[in-house]
Amino acid sequence: MNLSVAEDVLNKLVDDLREKFGDKVLEVIVEPKKIVKILIAPDRIKDVAQYLKSEWGMDYVKGVTSVDLSRLPSKAQDGLEVIYHVSSLSSDVLRGVTLSLSTKVSLSNPIMPSLVNIWKGAEMHEREVYEMLGVSFEGHPDLRRLILPEFWSDKPPLRKEYVVPGRER
Amino acid sequence: MAREEVKSLEVYEGGPALTFSMGPQHPGTGHFRMILTVVGDVVVRCDPDPGFVHRGEEKMCEYKTWITNIPHLERPAILDSAGMTYPYVLAVERLMGVEPPERAKYLRVIMAELQRICSHLYWLGLMGVFAGHATMYMWCFGDREYLVDLTQLIGGQRITHSYFVPGGVRNDAPVNVPKELMKDFRRYYRMMLGKDYPGGEVPEDFRKYALAVCDFFDTRLDEYYPMLLDSSIFIYRTKSIGVLKKEDAVSLGVVGPVLRGSGVKSDTRIDEPYDAYPYIKFNVPTMEGCDSYSRMMVGYYEMKESVRIIKQAIEQMPEGPVKLKQHPVTIRVPAGEVFASAEAARGQCSIYIRSDGTDRPYRVKICSPSFRNIIAIPHLIREVRIADVPIIYWSLNYWPVECDR
Amino acid sequence: MGIAQGVKRTLMPIYSGLKHVFLKPYTVKWPYEKVPNLPDEGYRFDPKAGIGYPGSKGRHMLYMEKCTGCGSCDLACQNIAEAITMTYGFDVVIVMDEKCYEHFKASTPEIVGALDAIVSSFSAEPSYIQYNSLSSFFWTPTDIRQVIKIEGGYEIKLNLEPIFDARAVEILYQKVYTAVEKLRTAGWELRKHEAATESASVELSKHDFTVKVLVRKIDMGYKQNKRSLFPSVDYGRCVMCGFCVDACPFQALEMTSEFEISAISRRELVYTPNMLAKRPEELNVTGVPPELNVIERTRMVFRRLVW
Numbered sequence: 001m002n003l004s005v006a007e008d009v010l011n012k013l014v015d016d017l018r019e020k021f022g023d024k025v026l027e028v029i030v031e032p033k034k035i036v037k038i039l040i041a042p043d044r045i046k047d048v049a050q051y052l053k054s055e056w057g058m059d060y061v062k063g064v065t066s067v068d069l070s071r072l073p074s075k076a077q078d079g080l081e082v083i084y085h086v087s088s089l090s091s092d093v094l095r096g097v098t099l100s101l102s103t104k105v106s107l108s109n110p111i112m113p114s115l116v117n118i119w120k121g122a123e124m125h126e127r128e129v130y131e132m133l134g135v136s137f138e139g140h141p142d143l144r145r146l147i148l149p150e151f152w153s154d155k156p157p158l159r160k161e162y163v164v165p166g167r168e169r
Numbered sequence: 170m171a172r173e174e175v176k177s178l179e180v181y182e183g184g185p186a187l188t189f190s191m192g193p194q195h196p197g198t199g200h201f202r203m204i205l206t207v208v209g210d211v212v213v214r215c216d217p218d219p220g221f222v223h224r225g226e227e228k229m230c231e232y233k234t235w236i237t238n239i240p241h242l243e244r245p246a247i248l249d250s251a252g253m254t255y256p257y258v259l260a261v262e263r264l265m266g267v268e269p270p271e272r273a274k275y276l277r278v279i280m281a282e283l284q285r286i287c288s289h290l291y292w293l294g295l296m297g298v299f300a301g302h303a304t305m306y307m308w309c310f311g312d313r314e315y316l317v318d319l320t321q322l323i324g325g326q327r328i329t330h331s332y333f334v335p336g337g338v339r340n341d342a343p344v345n346v347p348k349e350l351m352k353d354f355r356r357y358y359r360m361m362l363g364k365d366y367p368g369g370e371v372p373e374d375f376r377k378y379a380l381a382v383c384d385f386f387d388t389r390l391d392e393y394y395p396m397l398l399d400s401s402i403f404i405y406r407t408k409s410i411g412v413l414k415k416e417d418a419v420s421l422g423v424v425g426p427v428l429r430g431s432g433v434k435s436d437t438r439i440d441e442p443y444d445a446y447p448y449i450k451f452n453v454p455t456m457e458g459c460d461s462y463s464r465m466m467v468g469y470y471e472m473k474e475s476v477r478i479i480k481q482a483i484e485q486m487p488e489g490p491v492k493l494k495q496h497p498v499t500i501r502v503p504a505g506e507v508f509a510s511a512e513a514a515r516g517q518c519s520i521y522i523r524s525d526g527t528d529r530p531y532r533v534k535i536c537s538p539s540f541r542n543i544i545a546i547p548h549l550i551r552e553v554r555i556a557d558v559p560i561i562y563w564s565l566n567y568w569p570v571e572c573d574r
Numbered sequence: 575m576g577i578a579q580g581v582k583r584t585l586m587p588i589y590s591g592l593k594h595v596f597l598k599p600y601t602v603k604w605p606y607e608k609v610p611n612l613p614d615e616g617y618r619f620d621p622k623a624g625i626g627y628p629g630s631k632g633r634h635m636l637y638m639e640k641c642t643g644c645g646s647c648d649l650a651c652q653n654i655a656e657a658i659t660m661t662y663g664f665d666v667v668i669v670m671d672e673k674c675y676e677h678f679k680a681s682t683p684e685i686v687g688a689l690d691a692i693v694s695s696f697s698a699e700p701s702y703i704q705y706n707s708l709s710s711f712f713w714t715p716t717d718i719r720q721v722i723k724i725e726g727g728y729e730i731k732l733n734l735e736p737i738f739d740a741r742a743v744e745i746l747y748q749k750v751y752t753a754v755e756k757l758r759t760a761g762w763e764l765r766k767h768e769a770a771t772e773s774a775s776v777e778l779s780k781h782d783f784t785v786k787v788l789v790r791k792i793d794m795g796y797k798q799n800k801r802s803l804f805p806s807v808d809y810g811r812c813v814m815c816g817f818c819v820d821a822c823p824f825q826a827l828e829m830t831s832e833f834e835i836s837a838i839s840r841r842e843l844v845y846t847p848n849m850l851a852k853r854p855e856e857l858n859v860t861g862v863p864p865e866l867n868v869i870e871r872t873r874m875v876f877r878r879l880v881w
Contacts, residue, residue: 033263034505034508037506060419061422062422062519062536065532067532072525072531074525085519085521085536096440098510098519100506119420121420121422122422124540124543157228158227158228158532233654240654240813321612321613321630325613325617325630325816325829326631329814329815339626339816340617340625340627340628341628343613347613347614357600359598363597396587400586401580404583497619497817498650498817
């Protein structure tokens with residue numbers, strides 16, 4: 001896929017989203033070689049996802065990530081950033097492009113709507129984020145632990161406040 | 170047995186259901202458990218339970234430096250260590266804004282494709298065991314030895330090479346092949362094909378030797394077809410078992426041979442070409458059958474394509490440096506975010522990195538192919554016989570360690 | 575299609591398998607026969623060009639005349655496997671003053687008993703193994719009757735080859751301290767206790783006798799390595815990635831093609847600098863094993879002639 005073509009399409013996509021959702025699009029990074037990230041307010045994430053799927057053909061989930069932002073040296077924030085890496089297999093223009101749709105939830109009360117109803121493939125990814133970073137997804141059909149053992153009673157391990165025993169820096 | 174046929178078995182309806190664990194002691198390869206609910210011998214529900222081999226690779230990445238992350242990142246899939254470290258290396262390079270030298274790009278492609286063949290041979294060989302065909306296991310492992318030797322000549326180890334580093338590869342390919350290996354290959358050639366090596370002497374030059382091994386392996390692949398893939402045992406066991414429809418495959422987000430076996434032509438090497446893949450001609454095999462047989466055939470044709478890629482890469486490989494000059498162990502990476510993908514043996518492997526400008530990553534997320542395929546397990550293992558469970562499970566080429574990370 | 579295809583699909587696998595029945599077998603009788611598929615050379619790294627040379631990544635080879643003890647390999651390994659530790663070589667000696675030695679010669683039971691306790695605890699397997707400790711496993715006891723005259727007293731050296739460890743006090747704790755505890759119950763008084771990285775000692779006294787156990791660093795006499803600090807590798811942890819070789823700025827560390835590293839206990843997997851400095855023995859065919867019967871032996875000889 002030609003990078004300049006992809007950049008044009010992505011810029012169009014971002015403009016479209018800005019027009020549709022206005023100030024709910026909080027932050028946009030378009031660097032086709034690295035990452036294309038759109039930060040959305042958590043209350044409209046479901047609508048944006050639905051819009052992306054129906055209008056732009058974004059139907060393929062590559063992964064769901066969450067990042068604990070509390071120890072960033074530049075601008076530490078009290079929050080978790082949940083990122084959906086989505087792509088498209090039905091549209092030829094967007095095939096090689098990965099769009100990172102992200103939202104921020106607070107560390108103390110990390111609740112956001114689940115996107116499983118829109119992207120079915122996100123089911124296991126959301127379960128993993130739930131146990132590893134403690135984000136609970138409202139409306140997930142089967143929000144259980146996936147990888148961690150049953151007896152795990154500590155903090156969610158991928159949060160920065162959890163320190164691996166014997167590895168205190 | 171087709172799903173419709175199982176549904177029509179009225180006798181099991183309303184019978185008492187039984188729930189039990191399959192695993193975690195190796196239902197196939199690695200510790201992984203499926204909680205099956207059966208009525209009679211028809212599975213009505215499957216709940217996959219991974220996590221028995223979870224090592225916390227993502228947390229470990231936050232404690233180790235950029236280069237020292239490489240040896241442990243290849244541990245989740247040791248058969249395919251190149252495929253696992255490839256996206257990481259690409260991601261770090263994109264963050265640093267550097268490009269490896271041309272020769273390094275070709276060496277990386279050769280290594281990745283050799284490991285793809287090794288991994289697929291393991292897949293095919295164990296599929297033979299699962300389908301009651303032990304000869305295939307022996308054949309696959311015997312032929313795999315010479316491809317593993319090629320990776321060992323380049324990377325120094327049989328499976329975990331730590332060969333890719335940001336900015337190139339760690340060393341060039343050797344010039345010559347050891348004399349004993351040439352002798353050994355000649356002997357194996359005679360044993361397997363029943364005739365002497367054409368021209369008598371196996372070439373000593375590394376490039377020519379690699380081409381000779383590729384040619385030999387191509388001939389052997391032609392023998393695999395009547396032996397396993399076109400034999401009646403295998404066809405009865407795998408045809409129309411575990412059907413994953415095209416639209417399901419897309420919506421579930423499966424990757425690799427599972428996706429291509431459902432008729433979706435998607436390959437990271439074509440969609441987002443990286444390194445030397447844009448300069449190489451190859452096809453992306455797809456099958457329309459959507460069942461276990463199609464997935465195995467996709468794997469089989471992929472090996473043929475990989476052989477083609479290796480041959481072209483060896484012929485096109487230019488001379489020159491293989492690595493950028495930089496400190497061998499401590500490098501610093503500018504702050505930023507990156508999402509990079511590469512085609513590992515089991516499908517697309519993606520890595521998301523967030524760097525804060527220090528000597529360690531702030532967050533590394535590995536979207537490994539097996540983790541993305543796990544969602545297909547409860548979808549496929551439903552309304553099938555218990556005897557078909559291993560076939561469906563292994564046709565997904567599911568690798569528990571890679572899933573758990 | 576139909577029947578013809580069915581017949582083909584049934585018969586072709588049998589045919590392609592049958593072809594191999596009449597071909598020569600390939601099995602290699604390892605370890606009597608060598609598996610001939612290793613690159614002979616080891617992995618090396620050129621720090622000036624910044625590039626490695628292809629080769630096997632087997633066990634390491636240390637060039638002691640090049641190593642400066644900078645610890646770069648240790649640092650590189652800290653984040654990977656924590657297999658490498660920088661170690662000193664140590665001697666363990668018992669020091670007696672003149673009066674004490676006279677009594678020793680006269681076989682005064684208290685002195686002889688004390689020395690006996692120290693020597694036996696030194697020779698015994700340590701009762702506990704410190705987590706991550708690296709005391710070398712192989713050491714050869716000396717003839718302890720050999721007493722050396724030093725200034726103001728006599729000393730008995732306990733080990734023939736140096737014992738390698740990161741800290742001197744570890745050796746004291748692991749190899750001598752059991753005897754000290756025993757002697758204290760027997761009325762000996764622990765007078766002085768020095769515990770440092772490069773030397774450690776214990777001074778015991780009873781009545782007028784004073785016995786001192788001293789762990790002292792050996793100066794290896796390498797000009798470029800004044801501290802005599804060399805890496806030890808724990809192969810129970812090493813993952814053979816070779817990043818330590820890349821990290822060495824003096825080409826003192828290489829890898830060899832030896833891969834058959836096995837041991838009965840985990841402590842034997844700790845390779846000391848002296849062991850790393852030796853070339854691996856030639857990985858040759860060991861020859862036809864004597865325990866095989868005549869037919870097997872003839873077949874093995876015959877097979878080697880044919881290949």
